[in-house]
Amino acid sequence: MRGDTAGSVGMEGAYSTGGGPVTNAVSASLNVNAPPPFLSKTYDMVDDPSTDAIVSWGPGNNSFVVWNVPEFSRDLLPKHFKHNNFASFVRQLNTYGFRKIDPDKWEFANEGFLRGQKHLLKNINRRKPSHAHSQQTPPPQAPSNAVGACVEVGKFGLEEEIERLKRDKNVLMQELVRLRQQQQSTDHQLQTLTQRLQGMEQxxxxxxxxxxxxxxxxxxxxxxxxxxxxxxxxxxxxxxxxxxxxxxxxxxxxxxxxxxxxxxxxxxxxxxxxxxxxxxxxxxxxxxxxxxx
Amino acid sequence: MRGDTAGSVGMEGAYSTGGGPVTNAVSASLNVNAPPPFLSKTYDMVDDPSTDAIVSWGPGNNSFVVWNVPEFSRDLLPKHFKHNNFASFVRQLNTYGFRKIDPDKWEFANEGFLRGQKHLLKNINRRKPSHAHSQQTPPPQAPSNAVGACVEVGKFGLEEEIERLKRDKNVLMQELVRLRQQQQSTDHQLQTLTQRLQGMEQxxxxxxxxxxxxxxxxxxxxxxxxxxxxxxxxxxxxxxxxxxxxxxxxxxxxxxxxxxxxxxxxxxxxxxxxxxxxxxxxxxxxxxxxxxx
DNA sequence: GGTAAGAACGTTCTAGAACGCAAG
DNA sequence: CTTGCGTTCTAGAACGTTCTTACC
Structure with missing residues (x-):
């Protein structure tokens, strides 16, 4: 499904298209005009001198170091992203090709991530569309040959059980959600009543x-x-x-x-x-x- | 190359092997005598009442919660393992089939990880040897054998999913029971409070x-x-x-x-x-x- | 103008892969 | 030397969110 196919191997820098076949120039210009939010947010975090004790540029100005992971997670991440999960941050770094360069420190580097060179961020590309193993004949359909059919036979019955289990699981989860909401509501009532009672006793x-x-x-x-x-x-x-x-x-x-x-x-x-x-x-x-x- | 081959179809309950092809009896006895260090260490950590503020059993006693990740990483992990890296700990949990059961908390569960049932740890198996990708027949080419191997291939992954679903289902059901009990208790409190309040107002x-x-x-x-x-x-x-x-x-x-x-x-x-x-x-x-x- | 489809991006949880290490 | 476990770093997969685009 991905647009990469054959040509993508040589198109390292311009992989950005991927989906839109038409928007060759458009997407390029967009990328030039605004690097992905993750990159600029990360750059700003690193570049902010007031938080150098938590995160700062690396010794060579071609990397950055998170010196204090708990504070970084608790204070900085939520200010820029919608979470406070260090692992999620690292996952994003890897998605954008950053590498951990010191086994003893949380120091990450990327070619295009250099101090004072914010414009280079546009050269950094998200690497989601790897996955060049699928190609044609996705998975679910019959590959027509013997092996495929055989696999189908083997799966049969088990898939049925899986379906059943999934249904059960969904039912249970819905029930759980309902119960949790009910519990929350009841807890709230309890709190309100307790307050009323206390006020009244007082x-x-x-x-x-x-x-x-x-x-x-x-x-x-x-x-x-x-x-x-x-x-x-x-x-x-x-x-x-x-x-x-x-x-x-x-x-x-x-x-x-x-x-x-x-x-x-x-x-x-x-x-x-x-x-x-x-x-x-x-x-x-x-x-x-x-x-x- | 899997040890199970033909017979495994009938060995539903004995899925535990998975990795050890040779050590059918040996590994079993070893497992009985001593669960993997990771499991017993984790169990001990969770079970220690003096650190319940950092990590403790979950509400249903069939899971555990890391309440304070930074302290857990800084203080507890190095006392039991050779690192202080929360991600490594989570990786191990996943390797042993633990699942994160609450998106909002670091709460993990595993069938065999129950409070007061340390002996059940031996039922938990490392699941590294999934994805039999190494060895011979690396690519999707013709599996030497015919139907038998084919069925195995087909089943593989599905059985795993079934196991996963069953675990999920069990966890959900236990959680449901727990929630229902809690709800009942809260309702009772609510009733009592309401009565007190009415009496007082009167x-x-x-x-x-x-x-x-x-x-x-x-x-x-x-x-x-x-x-x-x-x-x-x-x-x-x-x-x-x-x-x-x-x-x-x-x-x-x-x-x-x-x-x-x-x-x-x-x-x-x-x-x-x-x-x-x-x-x-x-x-x-x-x-x-x-x-x- | 509204809106439905789709792409890119973000977040989360889990798994793959490589390597070191120790025991048989 | 092989094998299994532990640690580390990176990637896969699923799902949610946001933004663009095209069409009514």
């Missing part, structure tokens, strides 16, 4: 503390008695028509951490709301503060 | 209602003021020496549904306890009852 405790201290304070009780009539009037009013301003205030104060009380206590009585407002009013005016308790 | 609402009604009652406030001095004395006493009877009573009343308040509010202040006791005392003597609100 608020409950704060309320207890607050009430406890309030009850011990003669001043608080006295004021409570004084305002009792007022309070009742407020309750009466709020039973007929809600006061948005105060209700908002209440919501803000009461659901400060995550708003769950209001959200999950839709049945809270008007009387309770009024009382809480009462408490909160005292709270701000007289220094009764939940945070202080 | 109690919080009851308390709100109770307090609201209490606050609106002049009688309640009056009594509260009257008893304030008493209350203080109680507090003073309970700071020095707890009153078991009243404390128990408090616990019973307060954790009526599931006992979570006490359990999850260990920091509740003595003052708050005293106040609650105060309220509860009024509750029983004057008809203030949580159940009624």
């Amino acid at each position: 608020r409950q405790q704060q309320m207890m503390s607050f009430l406890a201290k309030a009850m011990q304070s003669p001043g608080f009780l006295a004021q409570l008695v004084q305002q009792n009539e007022n309070n009742r009037r407020i309750v009466e009013v709020s039973k007929k028509r809600r006061l948005p301003k105060e209700e908002n205030k209440l919501g803000e104060n009461n659901s400060s951490s995550d708003g769950q009380i209001i959200k999950y206590q839709p049945l809270m009585t008007e009387a309770a709301k009024a009382m809480l407002m009462q408490i909160l009013k005292l709270d701000s005016s007289r220094g009764w503060n939940l945070e202080q308790l | 109690r919080q609402q009851q308390m709100m209602s109770f307090l609201a009604k209490a606050m609106q009652s002049p009688g309640f406030l009056a009594q509260l003021v009257q008893q304030n001095e008493n209350n203080r004395r109680i507090v003073e006493v309970s700071k020095k020496r707890r009153l078991p009877k009243e404390e128990n009573k408090l616990g019973e009343n307060n954790s009526s549904s599931d006992g979570q308040i006490i359990k999850y509010q260990p920091l509740m202040t003595e003052a708050a306890k005293a106040m609650l006791m105060q309220i509860l005392k009024l509750d029983s003597s004057r008809g203030w009852n949580l159940e009624q609100l």
Whole structure:
């Protein structure tokens, strides 16, 4: 299938065509204008002086050395590529014809990869289209001769089992994916619930503390008695028509951490709301503060 | 050249040979006596609990995970092998038929590599001698023999694939079982948490209602003021020496549904306890009852 | 303008190949 | 000397992504 066939052997530099028979000049110009991203990204990484402790040009300026593989993988690779896998980086280097030149160091070299000669990157070619072993008669079809048929006979039955196994495997994998998603969702619910619970426990405790201290304070009780009539009037009013301003205030104060009380206590009585407002009013005016308790 | 030749067709279970043509009995006994060093070293590394942060058994105990590649390479590999190269380690794993089972983690699995089943290591075979490309009949030319060899050729690679698929299937099924168990456990947690949350919301609402009604009652406030001095004395006493009877009573009343308040509010202040006791005392003597609100 | 096909490129996992080494 | 294992470096293979191209 590959376009190389016979001529490619002599066309080292211009192998780039491969697929497009028409685009002889076009692809060439494209290559000239922009080397593959991998090469320019690698060049930039190597050439950046601020990271010379991790990766730098080699002693002869015709190679580069990765001095610190973990840092290179963790910090540099993700900044330029979509992974942090050193092996993948090396695989790309090999794809572009780089060679490891020192068995004791991660030092790679390539003819066209020279310091200060970024324009030479365009001479470096990806070497995927090797593989000159296939040629005609791909594999699956019958090579018509005796051997081919024989192989077919041998494969028969086994292929069936393979198909079966593959089906099973696919089913299992789909099930796994589904389960994992479900698990993830459930974990998330769990987390949310736990947070709600913690917030609620905290608020409950704060309320207890607050009430406890309030009850011990003669001043608080006295004021409570004084305002009792007022309070009742407020309750009466709020039973007929809600006061948005105060209700908002209440919501803000009461659901400060995550708003769950209001959200999950839709049945809270008007009387309770009024009382809480009462408490909160005292709270701000007289220094009764939940945070202080 | 393979040792199996004709007989292998019937030897499904004995695929283990593969490499050793001569050593049918010899290699078997050797394998029994001592699994390849690589396997036992790897097993020991994984099984060492002191390094679980770096490498440990997988979630299903049928795999292992390298959690920290740099540390693994720097610290563990040189202690067991003659290198510190993670890629070399992975190459060996593949040579012994391990597969990477999670694209997001360095988690490898192999049928015979199970926690607590070190003896199964002997079932793992090096698979170097696949691809019988060397020896005679290098090219795809006529295999001297006729049908028999031909079938062998046809089977080869397919059987390997079947083995691989079976392994995958087993791994997937084990993972499924594990996930299902985990899911079940998580669901249970979720249920428990939900119950706790509901109970707590209910109690919080009851308390709100109770307090609201209490606050609106002049009688309640009056009594509260009257008893304030008493209350203080109680507090003073309970700071020095707890009153078991009243404390128990408090616990019973307060954790009526599931006992979570006490359990999850260990920091509740003595003052708050005293106040609650105060309220509860009024509750029983004057008809203030949580159940009624 | 949208879009489907296809090529090149990128990422991942596994295998091939060469070499050193040690044991039988 | 042969053979199997371990280490190293490179390549194969499969699949995903991106970009171009051509056609509707």
